[in-house]
Amino acid sequence: MTEVLYKKLVTTIPDLCRVCYTCVRECPAKAIRIENGQAEVMHERCIGCGNCVQVCSQHAKVYLNEEKEVLALLKSELPVAALVAPSFPAEFADFENLRELIGMIRTLGFNYVCEVAFGADLVAQDFRTVISDENHPAVISSDCPAVVYYVRHYHPNLVPSLARVASPMVAMTRVVRKKYGPNLRTVFIGPCISKKAESNEVDCVLTFQELRHLFKSQGIKAGQAMPSDFDSPLAGRGMIFPVKRGMLQTLNIPEDLFDGNILVAEGKVNFPAAIAEFENGAISSQHLELLCCEGCLMGPGMTPDGKRYARRAMIGNYVREKMLERDTEAWKRNIDEFSAIDLTQTFEPSDRRLDLPSPSKIRKVLASIGKQNPQDHLNCGACGYDSCENHAIAIAQGLAESDMCLPYTIEKMHRSIQELNLSNEQLAKVQQALKHSEKLAHMGQLSAGIAHELNNPLGVVIMYANILLDECQDEQIRQDLGLIVTQADRCKRIVGNLLNFARKNQVRLEETDLLKLAYDSLASVIIPDRILTHVESRLREPLCWIDHEQMTQVLTNLIKNAVEAMPASGALTLKIESEGEYIVISVKDTGTGIAPENMDKVFTPFFTTKEIGKGTGLGLATTYGIIKMHKGKIEVESNDNPSKGPTGTCFNILLPKINQS
Ligand code: SF4
Ligand code: SF4
Structure with missing residues (x-):
């Protein structure tokens, strides 16, 4: 055969190819390789039958x-x-x-x-x-x-x-x-x-x-x-x-x-x-x-x-x-x-066979496209090969790609969609949290400004009220001065809490036994008998570097809220455990739960669902500020709808372990 070697008989127009694998299926020489999403003709394997040209509905295959x-x-x-x-x-x-x-x-x-x-x-x-x-x-x-x-x-x-x-x-x-x-x-x-x-x-x-x-x-x-x-x-x-x-x-x-x-x-x-x-x-x-x-x-x-x-x-x-x-x-x-013309034609072998991969290699490739068991071999032909095994062989030979397997790709897409949904949800949560913390940061700035401006005059009021109280002999006036001192002290505490919320206070870290802290905090709150309490630590050594006083305030606030959320009866659990790069302290109650519309307001200063006069609305804001001063996070999960499951609220305090060194 006086041949014209390696003529590029058929080529693919990449822009037109929609990668449907029809040409792969129709090529008797398996001379079409799918690479980077293109059905490319391997000229050295092509026999020029033209099947691919005839079957391509996109006219993506053209001949010389x-x-x-x-x-x-x-x-x-x-x-x-x-x-x-x-x-x-x-x-x-x-x-x-x-x-x-x-x-x-x-x-x-x-x-x-x-x-x-x-x-x-x-x-x-x-x-x-x-x-x-x-x-x-x-x-x-x-x-x-x-x-x-x-x-x-x-x-x-x-x-x-x-x-x-x-x-x-x-x-x-x-x-x-x-x-x-x-x-x-x-x-x-x-x-x-x-x-x-x-x-x-x-x-x-x-x-x-x-x-x-x-x-x-x-x-x-x-x-x-x-x-x-x-x-x-x-x-x-x-x-x-x-x-x-x-x-x-x-x-x-x-x-x-x-x-x-x-x-x-x-x-x-x-x-x-x-x-x-x-x-x-x-x-x-x-x-x-x-x-x-x-x-x-x-x-x-x-x-x-x-x-x-x-x-x-x-x-x-x-x-x-x-x-x-x-x-x-x-x-x-x-x-x-x-008839006298010599019509003899001779032919030479020109071997283009590819090595057959070993059975173990084929099994490995099959596993990589989700074909672990014989029943996974659908042999649907969607990939362009007549069996899953032949597709696996072609992958091993570099002729095909795993994504050509339709059931495998569909499954992969389902997984990706699920992951995408999940990450979208996470993203939405993060965005929400970001918006929330931006809002809290602005409020913190405002609070810090107000607290700073009030702090000095308040100090003067308290000082002079105390001096007058010391010097005054008139009992009626002394009572009035005492009232001024008490209320001014109250204002001072509010200002202090505002400074805590605004993270403007000092944090004095000391090594603290968290288990003891939890028990002490519980002991500092009056807990009615109708509420069962449980404290547990999953840490081998529940030691942590924190501001003992401030964290006591945090736990006390959360415990008080939990108790108030369980007017009839319930259970209060304090748990200390390790989770990734955080030590987590959770305070969980089985109370009435927080209404969904209030969830993103709970840390806002002066927000309260309690009756007027029963709370300043600074407890959780202060808690938030203190945790932030510890470079930690505080998260809240709650359900107030019994039809969706047991009601209750859980605050998770996440303190970075890195602080501990
Ligand atoms: S038949 Fe046409 S569109 Fe389909 S993979 Fe082959 S060249 Fe691309
Ligand atoms: S011309 Fe024939 S042998 Fe060549 S790639 Fe197309 S289908 Fe395969």
Whole structure:
């Protein structure tokens, strides 16, 4: 085979590819690799069958276009012959008179327009010699270049079984060169993409689609060109070659006689299956007549969407008509004349098989796409491979990606959506918390300003009230002064709490036993018998560096609130534990809970749900400020709706462990 090595027969237009894997599924050579979300053709593996071009609904696969090269050839000084494939009547059904088509081809500038069907006549003769010889080892027909490439790449051991006969295209090239001179250039025109890489003996290959495009670009229209016949030598039954069992029909061999030793297989599924069975010995005594397409009349270079049986009928009609018209004796003379041409063709193996991964590697890949057990192998084919195992092999060979597995991808997407929902929720919570702490920070600034301004005059009031109290002898006035001192002290405490909230007080860290702190805080609050208390620590050593006094105030505030939230009865639990980088102290009650609309106000200064006079609304604000001064966090969870579960509130104080060093 005088091949044109590594021609990039088919390429992908990345922008059009929607990565549907249809081409992967349809490629008999598994020559399409999915990489970075693109279905890329591996040219060294491609056999040019054109299946991917035909099946891609997005027109993302295009084949090599040689129109420019042909135009350049036609402009040269050299004579050029067009070698028209015998499937042309099926393609140009829109022509009332096919002689017009031949005239149009001549108008493009071709010196000769010849029928490849005559080459098919010669090839069929050689094939007859092989199959008539009972002692001849079984052969695989070599007229379809895609089949030949497939054997050479993927069944190199079978290369010696390929019939050593040139294809009709190459045979016809040799014929016309003999007839019209060795300088003659040839352009094959047909339905096939693979032909473009078949042989260096042919100068260019155009598909019928390219020919139509050339007519258009060169302004050549049907009806304007002089109708014409093919140049000699004219074909005989070789005209029937492109239909199913074309070779046998060309040889006029009744199928029933030969059914026993010739097996015909056509199409991307059947021909590889026949080759595999031939190789494993199941049908090794039978000659194989193989075509990659469902007959050349369905080739990828034909105009898409043609109807198979209508095309077949057109070829049948054309052949019948021509067989009546043509001079059989002249045909025989031509066959005799050109039978002397050497139609031998040799083929070399060109192994493109990939190493099969080990069973353990395959299992590992399968596990990575969620196929742990046999029942996980859905073998749905959505990935483009016919089984999960074949997909795993392709992944291991670098041909495929895990994301091609639809069930795996769907599951992964579900997981991502869940995670996304979760992180959205978390984000919303964080945003809410941020807004809240910004609000509290502003209030803290305001409180600090007010407290600072009040602190000094208040100090003066208290000092002078105390001096006057010391000096005054009048009992009535002393009582009034005492009231001033008491209320001014109260104001002083409020100011102190405001400063705590505004984090303007000093924190004096000292090593504190949290368990003892919890018990002491509980002891400092009057807890009615109806409330059960429980303290537990999950720390081995519940020691912590904190401002003992301030944290006592924090716990006391929370315990008091908890007790007030359980007017009937309930349970109060103080728990100390470690959680990541925090020591967590939680104060949990089974009380009435906090209404959802109040949840983001609980730390706001002067916010209270208690009756007027029963609370300043500074308890939780102070608590918040103290925890912040410890660089910690305070979180609250609460449920006030019994239909949603047990009611109650839990405050979690998170103190960073890093403070502890
Ligand atoms: S058939 Fe292939 S090239 Fe076409 S869109 Fe699908 S994956 Fe892309
Ligand atoms: S032309 Fe055929 S062998 Fe090449 S990539 Fe397309 S389907 Fe595969």
